[in-house]
Amino acid sequence: MTSAAVRLVVLVPAVAALVGLALARRDDVRLPRAVAVGASLLSVLAALLEVVAVHGSTRVTVVHTMPGLDAGELRVPLQLQATAATALIALVVAVVGWAVQAFAGWYLREDDRYGIFAATVSLFTAGMLLVVQSADLVLTLVGWEVMGWCSYLLIGHWSRKESARRAALKAFLVTRLADVGFVLGVVILAAGAGSTAYPQVLQVWAGSDCRDAGLCAAPNATLRTAAMVLLVIGVLGKSGMVPFHDWLPDAMEGPTPASALIHAATMVAAGTFVLAQLFDVLAVSDGARWLLALSAAVTMVYAAVLAFGQSDLKRLLAYSTLSQVALMLSALAVAPAHEGPGAGVLHLYSHAFFKALLFLAIGWLSVTVGGTAAATMRGGLRGHLFIRPAMFVGLLALAGVPPLVGFVSKEHVLAAAGAGAADGQVRAWVVLVAGLLTVALTAAYCMRAWLVLDDLAAADIARHEADTAGAPVRAAVTILAILTVVGGLVVLTPLLHLGGHVGWLMAVLSVLLLVGAGLAIRSLARGTDPAVRVVGARMSLFDNGFGVDRLYVHYVARPVVALAHLVVFLDREVVDAYVRGAAAAARLGGTGGQHAHRAERAASGLAWVVAGVVAVALAGVVLW
Template sequence: MSAAAARLVVLVPAAAALVGLLVARRPRPRTPRAVATVGSLLTLLVALVELVAVHSAGPVQALHLLPSLQAGELRIPLQLQATDAPALVAVVVAVVGWAVQAFAGWYLRDDDRYGTFAATVSLFCAGMLLTVQSADLVLTLVGWEVMGWCSYLLIGHWSRKESARRAALKAFLVTRLADVGFVLGVVLLATDAGTTAYQEVLAGAPGTLSKVGIALLVVGVLGKSGMVPFHDWLPDAMEGPTPASALIHAATMVAAGTFVLAQLFDVLVASEGVRWLLAVSTAVTMVYAAVLAFGQGDLKRLLAYSTLSQVALMLSALAAAPRDEGPGAGVLHLYSHAFFKALLFLAIGWLSVTVGGTAATALRGSLRGHLVIRPAMFVGLLSLAGVPPLVGFVSKEHVLGAAEAGVSAGDGRAWLVLLAGIATVPLTAAYCMRAWLVLDDLATTDVTRHEADTATRPVRTAVTVLAVLSVVGGLVVLTPLLDLRGHIGWLVALLSVLLIVGAALAVRWVPLVDDPDPATRLVGDRRPLFDRGLGVDRLYVAAVATPVLALARLVVVLDRDVVDAYVRGAALTARWSGRGGQRVHDRERAASGLAWVVAGVVAVAVAGVALW
């Protein structure tokens, strides 16, 4: 049962994507909406069946999705797996996918390209589920690339806007650049092992090729996850529709790298330098992004920067956890982040429909009168801040507990991660409190009591389910589904709670004048600087984008004027020779030439007779 479910959990959303594309252009949106909804519900059902089967009948380490391939000495078995962690994460992806499809059916109800969007979401989920269920490096790469292609389409869905086209192209180029490392990493890992099967890649002691391969793989993960120095594309991705933002930022693409590295954790821990690279990048990202989140003028971008910080936290667990702790803490935070971040994005999207935008000024007091969004937003922000006993608290404290275990083992990387994580706690609490004060401004006139008329029952159901999971989802630590060998560091947990309370109270009592937004007083005229990434965006353009563009132009010149010169020279020679031959064989010239030939023959004949 688990083997069949593991295959179906990938094939069902892929089939929904195919059928969705076939009916995307129907004049009525009901058919594409029905296909998307039914496909997402079936995917969720199959994922739940797999989870129950794995838990009851035991895991299946390797099962074939397609016949094996043989490329010389390299064996490519194309295997899936049905084990505890993949089955659990598959359920999470399916839940978020269903919630996004339910929300998109209402949010994009008047969009003439809704059918294409829904089909792309289904394909996106299929790519993520293939990555999660994969036990083969090639299948992982296929799922990884499908997500990258779909993210380009989703971010640029409103392609009639120049800003959306630019954001999609930016995301595509940055992630493509990083994916070069991912592809080369897969090649080197497979070359060293002689196969692409995870079991055999992890079986022996990693050689030099595997260590270089995991380093390149980490570069690809940093790019796809939006870590420094590849972070610049992710906030701009907010140009896409809110359902796309919820999908990309919650349980799919930006978190996929965490699960891939968790699957290859035994290779990762054998490469000390690679773990230092991961620790430095994630430590810088989680603090930098949390600072930027506080000063954003748009609350959707605030959530985008919070995603950068939270993904950095889950990846940092893989950099800091000792070998015997395993990658469970990072996977747990991936699991919890999916629920509360999808909840927050959908709630912001719901509110934006009622007020016409996601800017902080537009959303001021917009929660007043909402009977569903208000408690949902409250739960989501508390979970993001890490307030006990919500799921965000449980997962964050396991990450900090894993880092604490690394510190006890004398690991310098763990110190870096632990200090960055503790510094991020009050910053996260501060921007969460700021968002709540803006959204729930008591001085704003209650103008949003018409929520029952603006959202359908599936939307309210999706938001409610995500809110409930954000409250009780932490109970997963009591099950054997995740390999959590460590424990919560209670000293760190107590410190975190004190920092949360302190930061929240400090922001709450910032003296304000006719404005509920603490960033108005604390950031002031520097808010545009925060919106531009504290100048790092400009530095990124100068240090990365401009040199890459210059290099691209140089490559074009070399290819066109040097490498291709011989080919073009031969073509020009042939062209000129052809034109010369054409001129020689021109009809008029041929007629005059014939006359000269005749005249010559006559002259020769006369001369011959005379001389004879």
């Protein structure tokens, strides 16, 4: 049952993408919607079967997909795997994928390209599920690249808008640049292990001497660090960490369901799970962990500051994603080797629920108030008895209020950082201080968002339409809200190996920071948007990400364009010159031959041919 469930988890959304694409041109969206939503439900059922099958087991079940490949000395087995952690995260991705498909069927019901959107979401989900279930670096790379391509399509779905086209291209180019590192890291790990299978890669590179197994010699520490640094660079790009962060807020140009999928449980979180799978190698690669820790620490604070000052609440959620993904990655950067990657994976699990809930709720609300700008949404929750509690629960979880799922996972991340600090890791202290500061900043922007959305003085209840979303949308939001409330109970199950325990001192300190920051922002409100009072005229600077986009244009884009022009010049005027020269010489020779063999000289030409044949015959006789 386990093998069948693992295969179905990946295959069902992939097949749904193909079928949905074939149906995408239909005027009636009911059939494409039924395929997308129905297939996502089947994926949830398959993932649930996998969780049941592996629950309580500590062994790894290897699942064959197709015959492996032999490329010289390199073995590519192309296998999937089922463990407690992969099953749990696959279930999370499948649930979020279903919620997004259910919501998109209503949100984009009048979009003439809905069928293409739904098919792309299915393919995107299949790519993430392949990354989660993969036991092979090549399959991981395939899923990784599928998500990159699909993110470009989803962000640029409204391609009639120039801003959407620019955001999609920006996301594609930035992540492509970082992916060069990811591919090179995969190549080094695979070449050193002689296999792309995770077990062999971990055995060879995690520090053990595997000569007794006849596989390899002890790993080269410098090469190992280089490989993991390259992988971390790829992860930083896909996750939107500094210095690759600016593409992710711009991705808000895509439809809200696409934002929910990209930000909650797929591409930006994929790197966390890949590094968790390779944690034993990462744990002995000090340089890679330093790079990851510094980028994560800077990103979590920087993005939280930017989130507070955003004039658009959807972009506020985008910057909160950067900050929360940085928390996930920071746990992998500083957790002691014996504790493992459980804290980071737990926050991945937690973040998927409350962030998907927030994006769907903000998208639902935007339909009724006409936009996502803070000024437009001010007081917008009043009169919405269904969306209001969902948004309230989501913001509380994002802020880390106990006992919601966000509190449980954040405290495990802080506990991992505390354990690393106790072991004498300097980088763990950096992450711990940044994490505690981020707790206060997160509380501040969550309180600000709630005060804006629930402002009674600004509410115009009469302007709100009745909640027109159908039963599937209500079911999706309700289930995400329930999971946000009770999802923390997963720590009581054997599905995740958390290694250590919650540091209660850190928990108390973070709650105090949370309450203090929340009360401070509440006191600043005084009937207006707290960000307006704090940030004031500088809000446009926050909206522009402190001008990082201009820095990209001047110091990255322009040099790259200049380099591209140079490459084109060398290709056309130098490399192709030889080809054009050979073609010109051949053309000249042909023209000369044509003139030499004009029709009026045919007879003399024939005579020369006969003479040549006779000469060859005579030479043959003499030499014989």
